[in-house]
Each structure stands twice: as C-alpha cells, then as structure tokens.
Amino acid sequence: MRGSSFGYLLREGARNIYANRLMSLASIGVLIACLLLVGSSILFTLNVNSLVGYVESQNEVVIFLADGAESDLIDDIDRQLQAIENIDDVVFISKEQGLEEWIDSMDNASGLFDGLYSDNILPNSFRVKIKDLSQIDQTIAQIDSMNGVDSVSAPIEVAQTVTSLKQAVNTGGSAMVLLLVIVAAVIIANTIKITVFNRRKEISIMKFVGATDTFIRLPFIVEGFLLGLISAMVAFGLLWGGYTALLSWLTDNTAGWFTMAVEHMVVFKDIALPLFGSFAAAGIGIGTLGSMLFVRKYLKV
Amino acid sequence: MIKFTHVSKKYDNGTMALNDVSLHIDKGEFVFIVGSSGAGKSTLMRLILREDVPTSGKIEVNGCNVGALKRREIPYFRRSLGVVFQDFRLIPNMSVYDNVAFALRVTNVSNKDIRRRVPYILSLVGLQGKARSMPDQISGGEQQRVALARALVNNPSLIIADEPTGNIDPELSYEIVDLLNEINKCGTTIVMVTHEHDLVSQFDHRIVQIEHGQVVADGRIGGHHARK
Numbered sequence: 001m002r003g004s005s006f007g008y009l010l011r012e013g014a015r016n017i018y019a020n021r022l023m024s025l026a027s028i029g030v031l032i033a034c035l036l037l038v039g040s041s042i043l044f045t046l047n048v049n050s051l052v053g054y055v056e057s058q059n060e061v062v063i064f065l066a067d068g069a070e071s072d073l074i075d076d077i078d079r080q081l082q083a084i085e086n087i088d089d090v091v092f093i094s095k096e097q098g099l100e101e102w103i104d105s106m107d108n109a110s111g112l113f114d115g116l117y118s119d120n121i122l123p124n125s126f127r128v129k130i131k132d133l134s135q136i137d138q139t140i141a142q143i144d145s146m147n148g149v150d151s152v153s154a155p156i157e158v159a160q161t162v163t164s165l166k167q168a169v170n171t172g173g174s175a176m177v178l179l180l181v182i183v184a185a186v187i188i189a190n191t192i193k194i195t196v197f198n199r200r201k202e203i204s205i206m207k208f209v210g211a212t213d214t215f216i217r218l219p220f221i222v223e224g225f226l227l228g229l230i231s232a233m234v235a236f237g238l239l240w241g242g243y244t245a246l247l248s249w250l251t252d253n254t255a256g257w258f259t260m261a262v263e264h265m266v267v268f269k270d271i272a273l274p275l276f277g278s279f280a281a282a283g284i285g286i287g288t289l290g291s292m293l294f295v296r297k298y299l300k301v
Numbered sequence: 302m303i304k305f306t307h308v309s310k311k312y313d314n315g316t317m318a319l320n321d322v323s324l325h326i327d328k329g330e331f332v333f334i335v336g337s338s339g340a341g342k343s344t345l346m347r348l349i350l351r352e353d354v355p356t357s358g359k360i361e362v363n364g365c366n367v368g369a370l371k372r373r374e375i376p377y378f379r380r381s382l383g384v385v386f387q388d389f390r391l392i393p394n395m396s397v398y399d400n401v402a403f404a405l406r407v408t409n410v411s412n413k414d415i416r417r418r419v420p421y422i423l424s425l426v427g428l429q430g431k432a433r434s435m436p437d438q439i440s441g442g443e444q445q446r447v448a449l450a451r452a453l454v455n456n457p458s459l460i461i462a463d464e465p466t467g468n469i470d471p472e473l474s475y476e477i478v479d480l481l482n483e484i485n486k487c488g489t490t491i492v493m494v495t496h497e498h499d500l501v502s503q504f505d506h507r508i509v510q511i512e513h514g515q516v517v518a519d520g521r522i523g524g525h526h527a528r529k
Contacts, residue, residue: 004412019394205390208350209451210380211407212373 013222383452
C-alpha cells in the first residue's frame with residue numbers, strides 16, 4: 001500500500017465519524033456511560049477500602065509486662081517486638097508514665113488518686129500498632145509467648161469486623177466491576193454491530209470495486225480507535241469533575257467523625273493516571289477490536 | 302472473454318438456478334442477456350462476479366478460472382471488471398467525484414493520476430458539471446451515469462451491467478445503453494442483463510435468452526425469432 005493511500009484511509013476513518021455522526025454519537029454515548037459506571041464503581045471500592053484502611057491504622061494493642069521485669073528484660077522485649085513483621089510503632093510506657101496518663105484522664109477527680117504515686121499499681125507496658133489486622137491472632141500469640149509479658153489487650157472484635165468488612169468490599173467491588181464490564185461489553189458489541197450493519201451496503205460496494213479486506217477494514221478500525229479515545233477522554237473528564245465536586249461538597253457539608261472519613265477519601269489525582277490509562281486502553285481496545293470483528297462478517301461477499 | 306462450460310448452480314434451498322449452461326462471449330462483443338425474472342440472469346451475474354461459485358462446471362473470465370480463485374485473489378480479479386447495478390450503489394455520503402475516485406483509490410492509484418483521470422471520465426459520461434454534487438442531489442439517470450463512470454475509470458476490458466435501466470425513466474434508459482454502446486465501440490466487452498425487450502430491439506446486438514436456468518435462444522434480433 002502506498003503512503004498516500006494510507007493517509008487517505010486515516011482521513012477516511014476520521015471523516016466517517018462525521019459522516020455517520022448520529023451513530024458515532026450513539027457509540028460514544030454508550031461507551032461513555034459504560035466507562036462512567038465502571039469508573040464510579042472502581043472509585044467507590046477504592047474509597048471504602050481507603051476508609052477501612054484508615055480505621056485499621058487506628059488500632060492499638062497494649063502489652064502489660066510482668067511485675068519486677070528488669071530493664072534488661074524490657075530492652076529485650078522491645079527488640080523482639082521491633083523484630084515482628086506485623087508490628088508498627090512500638091512505644092514503651094513506664095509505670096510512672098502510665099500512672100500520670102491515667103490520673104490525667106480523670107480530670108477533676110484526679111486529686112483522689114494522689115496516693116497512688118507512692119504505691120504504683122500499674123505495670124510497665126508497650127503500646128504497638130498492628131499493620132495487618134487479619135493476622136492479629138498470630139501476632140498476639142507471638143507476643144504472649146514472650147518471656148516477661150503478663151498479658152496482652154487487643155481490639156480483637158474490631159479486627160474481625162474490619163477484616164471481614166474489607167473482604168466483603170473487595171469481593172463485592174470486584175464482582176460489581178466485573179458485572180459492569182460484561183454488561184458494557186455486550187452493549188458496546190451491539191452498538192458496533194449496528195454501526196457496521198448500517199454500512200453493509202458501503203462495504204459491499206467497496207468489495208465490488210475490488211477493495212481488499214485490509215483496505216475496507218482500516219477506516220473502520222481508525223474510526224473505532226478514535227471513538228474509543230474520545231469516549232475515554234470525555235468519561236475521564238466527567239468522572240474527574242464529578243468526583244472532585246462531590247469531594248468538595250462533602251468537605252463543606254459534613255460534621256463529626258464523617259469529616260475525618262472524608263479526609264481519608266482517595267484524592268483523584270493519585271489515581272488519575274492509571275485510571276485514564278485503563279479508560280483509554282479499554283475504549284481504544286473495544287473500539288478497534290469491535291470494528292475488526294464485526295466488519296469481518298460483511299466482508300464475505 | 303467469458304466462457305461458461307456446462308455450468309450448473311443449485312442453491313441450498315434446492316432451487317436449480319442454472320442448469321448446464323454453456324456460453325461463450327468474445328472480446329469486444331456487446332451481449333444482452335434477457336429472460337423473465339427468476340430465469341437465472343442474476344445467478345449468471347453473481348457467478349461472473351465471483352459472488353458465488355458454481356455447483357458444477359467451469360467459468361472463465363478474462364482467462365481466469367473464476368471458481369478456483371482464492372479469497373484474497375478476488376479483489377484483484379474484480380478490478381479487471383467494471384460493474385453497474387440496477388440500484389446504482391453509490392456511496393451516499395460521498396460526492397460524485399469521490400464516488401468515482403473511490404474505485405481508483407481502492408486500487409492504489411496515485412493522487413496525481415486520480416486528479417487527472419476522474420474529471421476525464423466524468424466528462425465522458427457528461428457529468429463534468431456535477432462533480433461536487435452528492436448522489437441524492439442528482440437524478441436517477443445521472444446517478445447511473447456516475448455508476449457507469451465508476452465502472453469505467455479503471456479501464457476494464459469487460460463491463461457487466463445488471464439491469465442498469467431498471468430504475469430510471471424510459472427516455473433516459475436509451476441514453477444509458479447508448480453510452481454503453483459508445484464504450485463498446487472503443488473495444489470494451491459489454492454484458493448487459495435486462496428484461497426490457499423494447500430497449501433491446503433498438504440496438505443490433507447479440508441477445509442471449511435464459512429461461513428456467515437454461516439458454517433457450519442466442520442470436521441477433523434478425524435471427525432471434527428464427528431460432529426460437
């Protein structure tokens with residue numbers, strides 16, 4: 001194929017979008033709607049995940065040491081705790097610190113407990129954070145077995161709730177995305193089919209003038225590519241605008257703990273690039289592949 | 302030019318469209334193919350154009366065994382023929398000029414040659430003033446002349462016309478056939494399918510009559526009745 005022919009076919013593909021603008025508009029609309037649906041459900045899943053992650057990071061496990069543990073043993077336990085993979089943020093709270101914190105938390109009644117300064121009933125302790133709550137049982141067992149550890153207080157129930165919530169969100173989110181992708185694929189396939197069907201006459205004319213299959217197909221592929229790209233860009237822009245607007249509305253109109261949750265929502269910019277990448281890939285892939293597949297059907301004249 | 306040797310075509314639904322047809326058309330001939338609808342004329346055309354393959358027998362067009370063509374060879378074979386249909390088959394969203402140029406673009410002709418050749422062909426069919434018009438802005442007769450220009454532009458040695466006058470006014474029909482006649486005088490073989498006997502009788506050309514899938518008469522107007 002000579003260069004001028006190739007250029008002609010590219011131009012022809014672009015021209016066809018305008019020439020069949022109603023159908024192009026329909027295809028772009030369908031593609032945008034599908035990408036928006038899939039994109040929103042991805043955003044939703046990511047956000048719930050991020051919120052659950054935030055809750056997860058707020059956990060605290062307190063390790064009470066046995067009475068009379070010497071500083072050597074305390075250092076040893078500290079080292080062992082640091083060595084555990086699933087533990088973050090190891091903080092040592094001595095008997096005295098612990099008492100002060102406790103008395104401080106009593107506010108006005110703190111005077112009642114002054115006597116405890118001379119006879120401190122609180123043990124030495126460590127406060128640690130668990131990285132992965134689903135592994136909390138094993139980690140606690142590990143700590144419990146250490147020499148010099150008296151008892152461990154951990155938010156086991158919270159851990160279980162968070163873990164199962166996370167699982168549910170992940171499975172539910174993936175299932176939703178998958179379902180939407182399938183629905184989108186079916187709708188898009190039909191739209192492309194109609195587009196090609198509308199122009200079967202044109203295709204048959206091309207065949208009679210002696211056009212090769214490649215020659216007939218190329219403008220359709222260019223067309224599919226461009227339609228996919230346009231849809232991806234529009235869908236991405238809409239999602240960006242919509243999400244940013246929603247986020248700022250939530251920031252302005254929420255109170256209490258929910259504000260904190262909003263602060264931990266995913267920032268669009270962080271996921272913009274991969275999201276646009278997959279949008280473009282999906283749009284272009286569907287457009288190109290779809291045209292290739294369905295034009296083939298009408299090539300057999 | 303065209304040679305049918307004991308060609309039969311049976312469709313999947315059991316219809317015997319052509320039954321042992323042998324036909325020979327020489328280079329430079331002008332042949333009318335007549336017959337009532339359902340007689341097998343369309344099937345004959347479809348076989349020549351390699352839209353379909355015969356159930357049995359052999360078809361040669363331009364020295365090429367049409368039935369044995371590979372799929373990827375078909376486009377190159379079709380470029381050696383010009384085809385005109387009853388329904389014109391112009392691309393509706395392309396101008397007259399582009400419709401004709403299209404046949405050249407398909408065959409990898411350079412832009413320079415396209416710019417030279419298309420206006421020439423359009424003037425040949427008397428449409429030089431309509432190059433920028435769209436197909437729906439011109440009359441049926443003019444549309445058919447565009448289709449004819451498209452068939453001619455590749456300089457084919459054979460033109461197949463399937464009921465080219467079926468969709469246009471009788472007074473314009475004569476013009477179209479006359480145009481084909483002129484083309485024939487330059488050495489191009491013409492095969493025209495029609496059922497308009499009045500039109501056929503105005504020209505002194507070979508007439509092949511097909512009925513029930515068989516050639517029942519073959520000759521000129523003068524000898525036509527004699528052979529029947």
